[in-house]
Amino acid sequence: MRNGTAITEFILLGFPGIQGLQVPLFIVILLIYILTLAGNGLIIVIVWAEPRLQIPMYFFLCNLAFLEIWYTTTIIPKLLETFVVAKTVICIPCCLLQAFFHFFLGTTEFLILTIMSFDRYLAICKPLHYPSIMTSNLCLQLALSSWVVGFTIVLCQTMLLIQLPFCGNNVINHFYCDVGPILKAACADTSILELLGLLATIFVIPGSLLFTIISYIYILSTILRIPSAAGRQKTFSTCASHLTVVSLLYGAVLFMYLRPTAHSSFKFNKVVSVLNTILTPLLNPFIYTFRNKEVKGALRKAMTRPKTQHAK
Secondary structure, eight states: OOOOOBOSEEEEOOSOSOTTOHHHHHHHHHHHHHHHHHHHHHHHHHHHHOGGGOSHHHHHHHHHHHHHHHHHHHHHHHHHHHHHOSSEEEEHHHHHHHHHHHHHHHHHHHHHHHHHHHHHHHHHHOTTTHHHHSOHHHHHHHHHHHHHHHHHHHHHHHHHHTTOOBBSOOEESSSSOOHHHHHHTBSSOOHHHHHHHHHHHHHHHHHHHHHHHHHHHHHHHHHHTOSSHHHHHHHHHHHHHHHHHHHHHHHHHHHHHSSOGGGOOHHHHHHHHHIIIIIHHHHHHIIIIITOHHHHHHHHHHHHHHHHHHHO
């Protein structure tokens, strides 16, 4: 234990030093938030409304879209508040709750993307066995396991975190409640929590990345054995969107966490966090579906259906 005045709330700094840009940034991020909700919500509606899209790949995509809706909702409303309020205050229970959902949904996202790489591996490398392996029951079990594992990993750490007393500096130099600044404000020994966090990070990020890399090594080796260029291009196009999103997510996270401490910067880390928490959820609907012929066909069908009914 260390001495200090007990605190009951945290102050989120957000992005200080942007005087005069608060209103434009508020409008831009609000529009991004609305587009993110609309884009990911549209994915769910289209997949469930179109029978041809009710296959494993789009089932996992719906899970990802549902996750992105709540992931951005956990972060962006409080971020918007930092642009319009002189001092953004958040109570300690609210801060811990935000941190829990942020890391729970973030962990689950890595696991769902890993499952999607496994799905692409089966579809491309074992096409004859794919329908018998990737059944609806297995899809449900894989999706449910990713949510349960993500929830359990973060809940175990959160249960220890909520028991800590907090004192001293209550300013968080971020636009959301990150675990690092929270632990620094604790008045007790946090070594166990830091060790658990490190182990969870190693399991989730490098572990899932290794599985994804192995899956794509097999996928690429299978694609390269396809004799025709058109066949190779058509097969690769089925996993190109997933590979793009995986590259964006893992690239940003690894760059932020694996940089040497001497070169680390709170300002730079916050900019990289914007990519993960704001831009990636916005880009996912465009990367995954709006370039997909099947989804665009389903979207056109849904848009023309009301006109046809009106004509009748």
